[in-house]
Each structure stands twice: as structure tokens, then as C-alpha cells.
Amino acid sequence: MVRIDREAVPATVVAAVPALAAAVTGRRRLGAVLGLLPVGVALFFRDPERGPDRGAVDEDTVLSPADGKVMYAGPGQEGVAPEGEWQQVSIFLSAFDVHINRAPYGGRLREVTYRPGRWLAAYKHESAHLNERTDLVIEREVRGEQRVVHFRQIVGLMARRVVTTVESGEELTTGQRIGLMKFGSRMDVFVPPSANLLVSAGDRVVAGETVIARWPSPGGVA
Template identity: 55%
Template structure:
């Protein structure tokens, strides 16, 4: 199983005390030493689960130029009309995906093109499923343009998340579904598409990053 490089420190560090405690238990030490090793092993296993980076369909088959893909795994919170005061200036539709602590947290570009704008906004750490988190929480925002098509997407931290990792910047050329970063420990991603797109998901639907089509351009490119 592939692990995102940001996860290796979290995965390896708990193994140190686990190994020491297990060794103490093997050489006639107290039985509690062996038992105490298990929580550290469980924590390391969870970190491997959290930072897993599975291959997705977009890694093998290039998506259609008319498809906007889910940027992450999770449950759709918003699909269609944007939440008040959340969307960028302009006329947009919104798709928001809530990532629980057991979902894959690798983030992917929802659409192809050149990153024309990037911004980072410090903020609060409200629960990511609350609508206020979209404009009050710490977040990054990226604009990707391909010709006359523009898609905006945001990485927004949650109550447990304390760091956004964004591995692309202004001028970078990204493919639809390409890995662009991750968020650590529970979060949400918002995608804003123009009215020229048809939103193809519904609130409450589970989506898979890099696979589920969340919107489709209605007019030819």
C-alpha cells in the first residue's frame, strides 16, 4: 500500500516505544510492557490507514475534458447552490465534500489547467461539517484555468486538522485528478464551478477522489 510521504513520521515514531516495550516483555519483564506496546502499534497502523494513497482511475485513464472530478474521498455536504457568503465573487455552483478521519486524505485537482491564483487564509478550527467552517476555518484556495474554463477549489481544515499541505502553486500545470496535497486529520474540500456546468452529485452521496464525476461542462470546450 502506498503511503503519502507526509505520513511516514507519524507512522514510524510510535514504532519506537512499541519496540522497546515489546522487547522488555520478551526478556522476562513485566507483562504490562507487552500490553502497553499494543496502543503504539495501533496508532502506527491508524497512521498508515490515514495517509494511504490508493491509485484511482484517473491515474490510469485520463478523464474527459468535460469532467470535474471529486477532489477527495468523503460525503457530499453541498451540491448546487452555494452557501451564503462562501463562494468566490462571481456566479458559481458549489460542491463540498466532508472527509472523516477514516477517509483517504490525499487531495486531487478537480479539473485540469494552470494554477492562476493561490491564497492561504489562517483561521479557526471549527468542525468541518459546520457551514461556518467554509469561511472561518484555516484554508487554502486555488484557481485553475484551462482556456475559458475556470474551477476554484479550497482545502479547509477541521476541528482535528492542524495543517494543510499544498504541493502546487501559481503557474503549475495540473491534470484532472492529479495529487496536489493533503490535509491532516479531518477536513473538507469545496469546489466551485460556473453555471455552465451541470452538477452530477447529490447531498449525502459518497464520492471517491479522482474517480467520481461531481460536475460536467454542458458546452463543448
């Protein structure tokens, strides 16, 4: 059985209105066709159970926070990455991807900052700092090193609302659900240079399963 997030309720109800109107006025065939719309909207909010795609999740593992296609993987881009030195992974979510977002890394959620903005196409470079978005910052101490992972929910041309269900001060586990973005959007993840990126532009990633970065183990192997 497919689990549907509760955020689906208002959107599905609105999508069902044309079908109900057609049925009430006796246009049953049209109503049947229009009845596919609320089904499609509800499926947009599907929330499958997820687990890592290889090995156990440990303190050195960073998972993808979203389903989609990697648009960029490399050094932090000017005008996109937070101040400082970062490695960056940017993921584009189409309307057909699962839009439930997950924490890429476990630790204390130090910061949750919502910023209103525009609705440019999420694949555009400037969408990272002009569009409506929420920035989340997780910190965790590992082997004496204070690690910080910064990630960002960004709405796009179709997505007009970002939903964040966690709050500053919470302790998150790697892969935990943290919210969603409605109808096509973008996720950016920023990790310190000490972590190795394991994905490249063009790769498909799955939230809560695909390992996108990893810190070297104590033995020096990533």
C-alpha cells in the first residue's frame, strides 16, 4: 500500500472539484477522465519507506535528501554556497519524483531559516538565492571534529510552497523525514571539503538511500 503524506489532502480535494462538477451535471465520461487528476495529485505526495542503498549508515555517511537528478556536484558555487569553503551537490526534482525530503546527515539541527522569494525554474543558477527556500544546518561532533552539513529546500516554477516539519534544536537521524516541496523543485547540499563527493552531474539519486558524500574512515579510506 502506498503511503500518502497528509499534505496531499487540500490539493487533492481541489483537484477533485472538476470531476465532481462533471458528475453532478451528468457528464459521466468527462467526470471519469477528470477523476484521474486527483489521483495523480495524491500520488505526487507518495511517501515510500526508504533505507540506504549500500552498507550501513554511519557517522561518516551523507545521504541524498531528495529524489531527482544531480545538476551539479563539485566545489561550492559562488552565489549559491554559504560563506566559506564547501563541496556542493544540487539536485533537481521533476513533478514525477517523490517530493518527501529527508535529512542527509544526523545530528543537532542548529538552524532552520525560511526565506520568501520568487518562483524561477529550479534548474536556473539564480534560483538558489532568489527563490522561496528554507536553509537547514546540522552539526555533529565526530572523532573530535565538528562537522556541519548545510542543506536547502528550494521551490521552483511549479512548486509554490516549501514545507519543513522539523525545528531548530531537534536531534535528527540520517534519512529522517524533514518536509517536502510541492510540485517540482530543487535541493542543495553543502558539506565541508574534508568529505568526498560520491556522485556526479547527471546521476539519479534517491532520498534516504543514495550515498552522495562520505568522510574518510579512520583508516583513511572513504
